[in-house]
Amino acid sequence: MATSLVSGRVSEECKERAAFFIRRAGLTTSDVIRIVWENIARTGEVPKPVEESAAGDQSLETVDNPLMRRFLELRATTPSSDFLRNLTPEGLKEELASRDI
Incomplete structure (x- = not known):
């Protein structure tokens, strides 16, 4: 199966904070991106942003x-x-x- 590179931009603070939780879950950034994209492709549902409050x-x-x-x-x-x-x-x-x- 061919693969594609998916990229995006977030603030440095967001990246560092998310990386902490991703590592704590035993995953990599690539794992999380792949899981999210595969879930969207399978279900057709796009995760909704969580409001700060x-x-x-x-x-x-x-x-x-x-x-x-x-x-x-x-x-x-x-x-x-x-x-x-x-x-x-x-x-x-x-x-x-x-x-x-």
Whole structure:
């Protein structure tokens, strides 16, 4: 079976963050692209983009679970950290190795 190269562009931040999750799932970028394209070809359904607010931001008004509500309250009041958000497993190892523990 002949193959074709498929390419696209995303921001560097998106690429790095996605690569972390792809590696954690034991896949490669090529695996993910192939899976998505094969699923589209098989089903005819194109994945819909996830809105930024829907990508894990739950509204407190929609949460009934008290523990989840408390977690969301704490998350909303905790400062964001680009360093931690973008930290890879290798970066974490380097960070811990550089500390005197």
